[in-house]
Amino acid sequence: MQIALSDMRLQHFSREWMYFRVTLVFFVGLILNHGLIASDNKSEASQLLDSIETAIDAGEMSLADGLLESAAAWLYDHADSELRFRFYHNKARWLRHGWQLKDAMEAAQRALSIAVQRGDTIMLTDAHAEVATILSSQNRHNDALEHFQRAVEYCGDRDVDFLQKLKTNLASTYQHTDQYSKALEILLEVRHFFQQTENQDRLAVIENNLGDLYSRDLREFDLAARHFHRARVLNIETENTYRLAQNKHNLSLMYQKKGALDSAFYYARRSIALREELEMPAAMAIALNGLAYLHIENNDLDSAEKAFKETLRLSEEHGIDPGFYHANKGLGEVYLRKNYVQRAQSRFEQALMAAQRMGAFQLKREMLERLVTFFKETGQFKDALVYHERLKAFNDSLQNELARQELAAAMQRYQTGSLLDGSGGNPSETAHEPERVFFQRKVIIALSLLGVLLATVVVLLTRLVRMRKKSLLIEKEAHGRLRAQHEEIKRQERELMESNRLKNRIISVLSHDLRAPLANISSLLRMMDDQSLHEKQFKEWLGMLQNQTETSLTTLNNILNWSHTAQGQVVSRPSDIRTDGFIETLKELFDNSARLKDVNLKFVNRGCALIHADETQLKSIATNVITNALKFSPRGGTVTVTISETATFTVLEVEDSGEGMEQNLIDALPHRERLSSAVGTFGEKGTGVGLIIVRDLVEAHRGKLTIERNSNGGTTVRVELPRAGLVMN
Incomplete structure (x- = not known):
């Protein structure tokens, strides 16, 4: 079959060769003529693309749109890869400015594909930079970072100014991926370059970016303000109103973060006014x-x-x-x-x-x-x-x-x-080109299948992780609720036990210390009902009745006050109290008791004009201390109440001439919670809570309580309360 086919070809060869020569002459002439036209068209297309770039750089997006339509119509019939690259690169820029990001990315990827096929490092630099810029606009900063890094690598040192611009964008991307130290390092390096080249326009951009980094991410508002103001001065010097408006806008954002709304409003309105001028x-x-x-x-x-x-x-x-x-x-x-x-x-x-x-x-x-x-x-x-x-x-x-x-x-x-490894096309490689293309296709298919598989695995794993996290969160919340309920039950149990203890103490005191005074009052009232009672005897029993009534009332008040302090319900509300008036109040309260017991009660004010304390609680403190002093003083004894001041305290000191408080009771007072009774020199009974109340009220004032047994008999109780404006630890 192969021999027969060869013979047929040989029979028709002469005729086909003749047709071929005629056709060849025709097409050579046509190609030469078309080449001249194509050369002119290519030049016109290049000028058209130059105009598109200029329009986009100037912000004339409507003009750029019309020019892009004309360029697209020309490219429909032409396949020059350099011009197609420039078209898709500029189309991506135009779409990005209009925030048509999906279409912009498609155009940028086409430009990048052409750059890869040509192996042109200049094209690769521009294409990667544009892809990175679009990714940044989509807030995909980690992906943008990779493309900016590749753009910097391809750019190298062939265009130093453009390299610095790329580094500026790279720093901004580092900033958005929370790599602030890298961003700051690059910005300072680029700023040094533009300072050396005296490029005031680019230097203004860098100062503004530094201000944004310090303000938005590092919260160093003083440094940010310094850089923003440098940018403002440079923008004024270069007469760049657009960047000056952006500068004002950034200052407004900074003052908003600082909470200085007046300044934020001022700069926001200045920015708006400048942008209105620019239309x-x-x-x-x-x-x-x-x-x-x-x-x-x-x-x-x-x-x-x-x-x-x-x-x-x-x-x-x-x-x-x-x-x-x-x-x-x-x-x-x-x-x-x-x-x-x-x-x-x-x-x-x-x-x-x-x-x-x-x-x-x-x-x-x-x-x-x-x-x-x-x-x-x-x-x-x-x-x-x-x-x-x-x-x-x-x-x-x-x-x-x-x-x-x-x-x-x-x-x-x-x-x-x-494409960029520098290898050329030798004959052996050309001979094996079909095999290599077939192999590459297999690799691409395999990689595609692997990508789909990996994507499926990622989705499944993500769902599993999400379900697991949700389960753990529910379990954690349930555990937290159980623990909170357990803590609440324990707290209520402690409060209940404390309430029971308090109730038992109060009942014990009431049954022990109120029974006798009330029984005495009852007996006295029956005796006073006797019509044959002499006036002298009536007055004597009336005094006894008054004494028993006051004892019972004091006992009830002390128990009530102590129950409040035991439950942590004491809240001090200090005010300034005139010392002289306070002393007069105490005299009225205790003069009669001191006279009945024949005790010399003295009050001494050593230059103290005001006492800073809760008036009700101060009265309770003084009443309990003086009552104890009178209670344990013998007939003919002396009780001295002294009020004085130090640099930090107002001091209330009560000294009696009794037998003196036992040292073991003094030592136990800071830890004492149990109620106990004690009998005075005239048989007066008490609950034993007076000093506990004094201790708790003094602590509520952040003061100090000191009790000392005097060497010559008697006890001195010293209460120190902080003066106005001083709070003691």
């Missing part, structure tokens, strides 16, 4: 959005609503999707605070649609999370569950997308390495 709607939208959030922080919801609506108007007129997103999100927050629930929901949902249009993953996730919390806050739990499922599905799809992009990036790195 830059996108920048105006950003400034108005910042002003709106200042109004929210200042609780001026009407002004905030007005600013957000103006942001929305500008964004709708000029197609600014980020402004549309942030304005609707802000209006949702304002309406929620005003309790306009339906309006808030509508705005939040419009913000979500804007995030979807932009292809901004982080913003979409942020808005889904906000809607989940919104529906929970407003009690719409069914809708909250629906959006929770949407959020979960979005996170799963995002992980798959990131896995796919990582695989594409890995393949691209592989291809870049193959």
Whole structure:
């Protein structure tokens, strides 16, 4: 069969060769003519792409749009890779400025693919830098970091100025990935370069970025202000109003973080005024959005609503999707605070649609999370569950997308390495090209399958981890509730036991110390009912009746006061008390008791004008101490009450001339909780709680209580209370 076919070819060879020669002459002429036209067209296309770059650099996005349409029509019929690269690179830039991030990424990836195929380091630098910038706009800063690093590597030292710009963007990406020390190191290095080259315009950018790093991330507001003001001076010197407006905006954000709202408002309004002069709607939208959030922080919801609506108007007129997103999100927050629930929901949902249009993953996730919390806050739990499922599905799809992009990036790195290794095409390699292409296809298919498998495993593992975390969280919450219940039961048990002890003590004292005085009062009243009672005897028994009544009343008051202190219910409310008036009150209280017992009661004021204490509690302290002193003083004895001042204390000192308090009772007082009775020199009974009350009230005043047994008999009780303005530990 092969021989027959060869014969047939030989028979027709002469005729085919003749046709070939004629056709060849025709096409050579056509190609030469077309080449001249193509050369002119290529030159025109290059000039067209130059115009597109200039328009984008100048911010003339409408002009750039029209020029891009013309360039696209030319590229439809031409395949020059250099021009196609420039077209897709500029199209990505134009789409990014319009926040059409998904389409921008597609165009940037096409440009990067062409750069990889050509192995051109200049193209690779530009392509990686553009991909990184788009990723940063999508808040995917870790992915952006890798592309910026590769752009810096490809750039090298061939264009030093451009390299410094790349490093500036790299520092910003380090800042967004919380690598602040690296960001600061690069910014300082770049600042030194621009200082050496005296590039004031770029130096202003670096100073502004340093201020942003110190303000937003490091919270060093003084350093931030210094850098912002340097940037302001440089922008004024270079007459760069656009960057001066941005500078004012950053100062406003810094003062907002510091809580200095007046300064924040001042710089926000200055930034807006400058941007109005420049007629830059996108920048105006950003400034108005910042002003709106200042109004929210200042609780001026009407002004905030007005600013957000103006942001929305500008964004709708000029197609600014980020402004549309942030304005609707802000209006949702304002309406929620005003309790306009339906309006808030509508705005939040419009913000979500804007995030979807932009292809901004982080913003979409942020808005889904906000809607989940919104529906929970407003009690719409069914809708909250629906959006929770949407959020979960979005996170799963995002992980798959990131896995796919990582695989594409890995393949691209592989291809870049193959094309840039410097190997040329020798005959042996050319001969084996089909095998190599087939092998590469197999590798790509295998890597694709592996990527899908890895993405599936990641999704499954993520779900398992989420379920495990949820289970652990439920278990932890249940354990925490049980522990809290156990602690509460133990606390209640302790309080109940303490209440029982207190009740038993009070009953014991009442049965022991109130029975006798009340029995005496009853007997005296029956005896006084006798009609034959002499006047002298009546007065004597009346005094005894008064004494027994006062004893019983004192006992009840002490028990009540002690029960309050034992339960921790004592709260001191100090005020300034005139010392002379306080001494007069004490004289009125104790003169009669001292006279009946024939005890000399003296009061001495050593230059103390005011006592800083709770008046009721101070009276209780003095009453208990003086009562004890009178109780244990013999007939003809002396009790001296002295009030004086030191540098830090007001001192109340009571000295009696009795037998003196036993030392073991003095030593036990700081730890004493048990009630006990003691009998005075005239048989007076007491509960034994007087000094415990004094101790607790003095402690409530942060004061000191000292009891000393005098060497010549008697006891001295010294109470020290802090003077006004002094609190003792």
